[in-house]
Amino acid sequence: MRPVEFFYRSAFDLLCRIRRRALERGGHWEVICVRPWHLRILKSARLGTLFVLFAAVEDV
Known part of the structure; x- marks a missing residue:
């Protein structure tokens, strides 16, 4: 993993794609937001x- 400084629309699309693929394969997907504003952005969206x-x- 590496830190993320900005959230772009493509980042949301990527998170959704990863989640879908994980679920299709019987897995799960969890997101760790080490910066409070990342968590706020995801919750507000x-x-x-x-x-x-x-x-x-x-x-976790």
């Missing part, structure tokens, strides 16, 4: 219901 979101690695 109502993606908190689509993804399992965590605020820190220790929360």
Whole structure:
């Protein structure tokens, strides 16, 4: 994993594509938002219901 500084539309599309592929293969997908504003962006976009979101690695 590497840090993300900005969220672009393509980043949302990529997250959705990864989630879909994981579910199709019987897996799961979780997103760790180490910066509070990442978590706020995902929740405000109502993606908190689509993804399992965590605020820190220790929360997983």
